[in-house]
Amino acid sequence: MSTALDRQSQQPPQSPRPTDEKPGPRRSARSLTDLVFRVRELSIGGALALLIFGTWLANPGFLDDQGVKDLLLNSAILVLLATGQSVVVLTRNIDLSVGSVVGLTAFACGSFVSGTQHSAATVLLLGTGLGVLCGVLSGLLVSFGRVPALVVTLGMLYVIQGTGHVWAHGRQINAANVPEGVLRLGSGSVLGVPYLPLISALVLAATAYYLRTYRSGRELYAIGSNPEAARLAGIPIRRRVLGAYAFSGAVAGFAGALWLARFGTVVADAANGWELTVVSAVVVGGVAITGGVGTVWGAALGALLLTTIGSALVVLKVNPFWEQAITGALLLAAISTDRVVRSRTTEALRKRSRQ
Amino acid sequence: MTQPEPAAAPAPVLALEEVTKSFGNVRALRGVSLRLHAGQAHALAGENGAGKSTLIKILAGVHGPDSGTVLLDGRPVSFAGPAGARDAGIAVIYQEPTLFADLSIAENIFMGRQPRRALGRIDHAAVREATAALMRRLGVDLDPDRPARGLSIADQQIVEIAKALSFDARVLIMDEPTAALTGTETARLFAVVDALRAEGAAVLFISHRLGEIFELCGSVTTLRDGALVATEDLDGLTEDDLVRRMVGRDLEELYPKQDTASGEPALTVRRLTREGVFHDVSFEVRRGEIVALAGLVGAGRSEVVQAVFGVDSADAGEVEVGGEKLRPGSPTAAMRAGVALVPEDRRQRGLVMEMSIERNIALTGLDRLGSAGVVRRTLERSRAADWAVRLQLKYGRLSDSVGVLSGGNQQKVVLAKWLATEPGVLIVDEPTRGIDVGTKAEVHRLLTALAADGIAVLMVSSDLPEVLGMADRVLVMHEGRLVASLPRAEATEESVMAAATGRSSEEAA
Ligand SMILES: Nc1ncnc2c1ncn2[C@@H]1O[C@H](COP(=O)(O)OP(=O)(O)OP(=O)(O)O)[C@@H](O)[C@H]1O
Numbered sequence: 038m039s040t041a042l043d044r045q046s047q048q049p050p051q052s053p054r055p056t057d058e059k060p061g062p063r064r065s066a067r068s069l070t071d072l073v074f075r076v077r078e079l080s081i082g083g084a085l086a087l088l089i090f091g092t093w094l095a096n097p098g099f100l101d102d103q104g105v106k107d108l109l110l111n112s113a114i115l116v117l118l119a120t121g122q123s124v125v126v127l128t129r130n131i132d133l134s135v136g137s138v139v140g141l142t143a144f145a146c147g148s149f150v151s152g153t154q155h156s157a158a159t160v161l162l163l164g165t166g167l168g169v170l171c172g173v174l175s176g177l178l179v180s181f182g183r184v185p186a187l188v189v190t191l192g193m194l195y196v197i198q199g200t201g202h203v204w205a206h207g208r209q210i211n212a213a214n215v216p217e218g219v220l221r222l223g224s225g226s227v228l229g230v231p232y233l234p235l236i237s238a239l240v241l242a243a244t245a246y247y248l249r250t251y252r253s254g255r256e257l258y259a260i261g262s263n264p265e266a267a268r269l270a271g272i273p274i275r276r277r278v279l280g281a282y283a284f285s286g287a288v289a290g291f292a293g294a295l296w297l298a299r300f301g302t303v304v305a306d307a308a309n310g311w312e313l314t315v316v317s318a319v320v321v322g323g324v325a326i327t328g329g330v331g332t333v334w335g336a337a338l339g340a341l342l343l344t345t346i347g348s349a350l351v352v353l354k355v356n357p358f359w360e361q362a363i364t365g366a367l368l369l370a371a372i373s374t375d376r377v378v379r380s381r382t383t384e385a386l387r388k389r390s391r392q
Numbered sequence: 393m394t395q396p397e398p399a400a401a402p403a404p405v406l407a408l409e410e411v412t413k414s415f416g417n418v419r420a421l422r423g424v425s426l427r428l429h430a431g432q433a434h435a436l437a438g439e440n441g442a443g444k445s446t447l448i449k450i451l452a453g454v455h456g457p458d459s460g461t462v463l464l465d466g467r468p469v470s471f472a473g474p475a476g477a478r479d480a481g482i483a484v485i486y487q488e489p490t491l492f493a494d495l496s497i498a499e500n501i502f503m504g505r506q507p508r509r510a511l512g513r514i515d516h517a518a519v520r521e522a523t524a525a526l527m528r529r530l531g532v533d534l535d536p537d538r539p540a541r542g543l544s545i546a547d548q549q550i551v552e553i554a555k556a557l558s559f560d561a562r563v564l565i566m567d568e569p570t571a572a573l574t575g576t577e578t579a580r581l582f583a584v585v586d587a588l589r590a591e592g593a594a595v596l597f598i599s600h601r602l603g604e605i606f607e608l609c610g611s612v613t614t615l616r617d618g619a620l621v622a623t624e625d626l627d628g629l630t631e632d633d634l635v636r637r638m639v640g641r642d643l644e645e646l647y648p649k650q651d652t653a654s655g656e657p658a659l660t661v662r663r664l665t666r667e668g669v670f671h672d673v674s675f676e677v678r679r680g681e682i683v684a685l686a687g688l689v690g691a692g693r694s695e696v697v698q699a700v701f702g703v704d705s706a707d708a709g710e711v712e713v714g715g716e717k718l719r720p721g722s723p724t725a726a727m728r729a730g731v732a733l734v735p736e737d738r739r740q741r742g743l744v745m746e747m748s749i750e751r752n753i754a755l756t757g758l759d760r761l762g763s764a765g766v767v768r769r770t771l772e773r774s775r776a777a778d779w780a781v782r783l784q785l786k787y788g789r790l791s792d793s794v795g796v797l798s799g800g801n802q803q804k805v806v807l808a809k810w811l812a813t814e815p816g817v818l819i820v821d822e823p824t825r826g827i828d829v830g831t832k833a834e835v836h837r838l839l840t841a842l843a844a845d846g847i848a849v850l851m852v853s854s855d856l857p858e859v860l861g862m863a864d865r866v867l868v869m870h871e872g873r874l875v876a877s878l879p880r881a882e883a884t885e886e887s888v889m890a891a892a893t894g895r896s897s898e899e900a901a
C-alpha cells in the first residue's frame with residue numbers, strides 16, 4: 038500500500054552528504070540576508086552623511102563645535118526613546134504612550150527636586166521608577182488583559198496626559214529651582230562630548246548586546262516573528278511582552294529625567310506628539326512594524342536621521358512644515374522598500390534552498 | 393523492524409488514562425488511554441479528524457484534558473504549557489511546521505534552549521555547531537545561518553525534526569513527520585529514531601503511510617471519531633487489518649486508475665529554466681492524461697510547477713496552454729487560461745486560515761458565483777456543502793474557520809477550492825499529503841474521473857506507489873533536470889528511483 042517513495046535502506050543512511058560539496062549557495066544564502074540588513078543600515082547612514090554634508094556646504098556653521106554638540110544633544114533623547122520603542126515593536130506590539138510618559142516624568146521630577154538639593158542620581162532613579170510603573174501598567178493590559186496594544190497605549194497616552202494637565206494646572210518648573218547638580222547632567226561634557234549622547238549610546242549598546250546575546254532577548258524576536266510558534270516553543274510570551282513594556286517605560290521615564298536636566302524649564306505636556314516621531318524613527322531604521330525583524334542600531338540611525346533633518350531645515354531656513362512632510366515621505370518609503378525587499382529575499386531564499 | 397518483547401511490563405514513561413477533550417461541540421477525544429514504554433516505538437493510526445493531533449497536543453502540554461489524567465513515570469502530572477512538557481523530556485514534532493521565518497535555522501532549533509557561556513550569554517558558535525551536527529546526522533545540507541523564510545515544506549519539516557532531536561528526549565512524539573519527505577529522508581529519519589529508541593527513548597509515531605508504521609513501530613493504537621478502537625502488537629497484523637480498524641469497513645481499491653485515450657496536448661512546457669533551480673525542462677501533458685512528476689526532495693519539482701503556473705517567474709522558456717502562449721509570471725493569466733494549481737504548502741499559499749470553510753472554497757471562483765459583484769451566499773454554501781460531501785470532509789459547521797480543521801481536512805478544503813474552478817489543466821502538488829487512506833482513494837478516484845473527462849492532470853508526488861498507481865507517464869527530475877520520461881508500462885519502483893537518484897543518467901552518459 039502507500040509506502041514512502043523508495044526503500045533506500047541499502048544505502049547506508051548514516052553517511053552524511055559531503056557538506057562542502059557546494060560552497061556557492063551555502064555562503065550566498067547567508068551573505069544575502071546579511072547584505073539586506075546591512076544595505077538598510079548603510080543606506081540610512083549614507084543618507085545621513087549626504088544630508089549633513091549638503092547642509093554643511095550651504096551653511097558651514099552647521100558643523101562647527103556648537104553645531105555638532107547641538108545635533109548630538111537634540112538626538113540623544115530621541116535615540117533613547119527609539120531604543121525602548123524598538124524592543125516593544127520587535128514583539129509585534131507598539132507603545133504610543135512614551136511621549137506622555139516623558140512629559141509626566143519630567144514634570145514630576147521637576148516638582149520633586151524644585152528648591153531641594155537632590156542629586157542627579159536620585160532624579161534619574163525617580164524618573165525611571167515612574168516610567169516603569171507606566172510601562173508595567175500598559176504591559177499588563179496588553180499581555181495579561183489581551184487588549185490590543187494600539188488601544189491600550191493610546192488610552193494610556195490620554196490618561197497620562199490628562200493626569201499631567203490636572204496636576205500641573207498650567208504651572209511650569211523653572212530652571213532656577215532645579216538643583217545645580219541635575220542641570221549639570223544636562224549641560225556638562227567629558228572631552229567635549231556632552232553627557233546626554235554618551236548616556237544614550239551606552240543604553241543603546243547595552244540593549245543591542247542584550248538582544249543579541251541573551252535568551253530572553255532572542256525570544257523577543259521569536260515572539261514577533263511567529264507568536265504561535267513561540268507558544269509551542271514554550272516561550273513565556275506574556276512575561277516577555279510585559280518585560281518589553283516595562284523596559285520601554287523605564288527608558289521613557291529615564292528620558293523624562295534627562296529632559297528636565299537638559300532644559301530645566303519644563304511643562305507637563307513637554308513631549309506631546311513625540312510618540313509618533315519615535316515610531317517613525319524605529320520604522321525608518323528598519324525595525325518591522327510587524328515584529329521580529331530589525332536592530333536597535335538601525336532604530337538609532339533612524340532617530341539620528343530624523344533629528345538631523347529637523348536641524349538641517351532650521352539651518353537652511355526652510356519652513357518647518359516640511360519636516361513633517363519629509364518624515365512622512367521617509368516613513369512611506371521605508372515601509373514600501375521593506376515590503377519589496379522582503380518579497381525579493383524570500384524569492385531568492387527559495388531559489389537557494391537545497392539543491 | 394521488529395522489536396524486543398516488552399520485558400515484564402515496566403511502568404510506562406508517559407501514559408494517558410481515559411482522556412476526554414472537546415472543542416465546542418466537537419468531541420475530539422472520548423475516553424482514550426495510551427501507554428508509551430521506554431525503548432519502544434508505538435504508532436497512532438486513524439482517519440483525518442480522528443483526534444490524533446489532539447491527543448499529541450495533550451501529551452505536549454498544549455491542551456489540558458477535559459477529564460482523565462496524564463501520567464509521567466506513573467504519577468499524574470499537569471504540564472504548565474509546552475515548556476513544562478519539554479522540561480519533562482518530551483520532544484514533539486507538530487503536524488504543521490511552526491517556524492520563526494525571520495530567524496536563522498539554528499535559532500529556530502535552539503530557541504529558548506541555546507547553549508550558554510558564563511553570565512548566561514548565548515554561545516552563538518556552539519548553537520551553529522550543534523545545528524550543523526544535527527544536519528549531518530539527518531544527512532541534509534541546510535545552512536544553519538540561513539533564515540527559515542523561503543524553506544520548502546520538506547525542509548521546514550526537517551528543521552522541526554532537528555528541533556525535536558536537539559535535546560535528549562525521553563519521549564519523542566512525531567505527528568506525520570514524513571508527510572512531505574521522500575524515501576531517502578524518511579530512511580535517514582528512521583535510522584536516527586531507531587538509534588534513539590535503542591538508547592531507551594519512547595517513541596510515538598503518526599503517519600498515513602501505513603508501510604512506515606510497520607517499518608518503524610512495534611505496536612499501534614487506532615482511533616476512530618475520537619474513540620479508542622484497539623491497542624495491539626503490529627506483529628501478525630496486515631495493512632488491511634489496520635485500515636479496517638481505522639475506517640470500520642473494508643477499503644475499495646486505492647488506485648482506481650482508468651485507462652483513457654489521451655487527446656491533443658493541453659499543456660506544453662518548453663525549455664523552462666530558472667537559474668540555480670531547474671534547467672531546460674520540457675514536457676507536455678495531453679488531455680485525459682495523468683502525468684506524475686517524481687524525484688527526491690529538492691529536485692525542483694514544486695519549483696517547476698510553480699513556474700508553470702506563474703507564481704514564480706522563470707528565467708527562460710515558455711508555457712503553452714491549449715496552443716496559446718501563457719503570459720509568464722502571472723497566475724491570473726494562468727487561471728484565466730483554465731490552469732489550476734493545488735499548492736504544496738496549504739498554510740502559506742493554499743488557505744486563508746481565519747476564513748470560513750465555505751469562503752475558502754469559494755475564493756477561487758468568486759466571479760462565477762457572483763451576480764453583479766455580490767457573492768451569493770446561498771450558492772457559496774451549497775457548493776461548499778457539495779464538495780464537503782464528495783471529499784468526506786469532517787467539520788462542525790461550514791462557517792467554522794479553516795484553522796480549526798484537522799490537517800488532512802484542511803488539505804481536502806484546498807483540493808475542493810481548486811477543483812471547484814473546473815480547470816482544463818489541473819496541477820496538483822502533493823495532493824494527498826496528510827490525507828488518510830480512505831480519502832486518498834477518493835482523491836485518486838476524483839483525479840481519474842477528471843482525466844476521463846478530458847482534463848490534463850500534472851501531479852507532483854513524493855508517494856511512489858501513488859505515482860506508479862496513478863500516472864500514465866512518469867517524469868523524473870534529478871537536481872533540477874528532467875532525466876527520464878517513463879510510460880506507465882516501464883515505470884517501476886526501480887526505474888523511477890534509479891532516475892531520481894541520478895544513477896540511470898550516469899549510465900546513459
Ligand atoms: N482548536 C480546535 N478548535 C476546534 N476544533 C478543533 C480544534 N482542534 C481540533 N479540532 C477538531 O477536533 C477533531 C480532531 O482533530 P485532530 O487534529 O486531532 O485530527 P487528526 O486525527 O490529527 O487528523 P489528521 O489526520 O487530519 O491530522 C477535528 O474534527 C477537528 O476539527
Ligand SMILES: [Mg+2]
Pocket residue numbers: 444445446487567798799800
Ligand atoms: Mg493531525
